[in-house]
Amino acid sequence: MIDATSVVLGLITLAGGCGWLVDRRKHRQEVESLRADNRQKDMNLSRDYVQEWRTFIAQPLQREVGQLRTEVTELRHAIQKIDGCPHRTHCPVYDSLRDQQQKRGA
16 A cells, blocks of 8 residues: 555655745745836936936026027017117127128028
């Protein structure tokens, strides 16, 4: 019939299989934990990237665009005052602006 060696070998095999299942579950949990850590690190890197982009690119560009708007407004006001200037007929700035406008074809 069944001898003791077969029973012992069967129990050892069963115990080894259970150990393998436990190790497999533990491995899966470790892999999921690592994936979650990596996702968190990626999110932190993305936030850092966005913050650096805002600090070093977007904000300086916004300041520069604001300054350009101010300068264009001031230039527009100055150009509008040319019509009332008594020196308009001999104004080199006005002549230069007119020449540039003609070169652009406007």
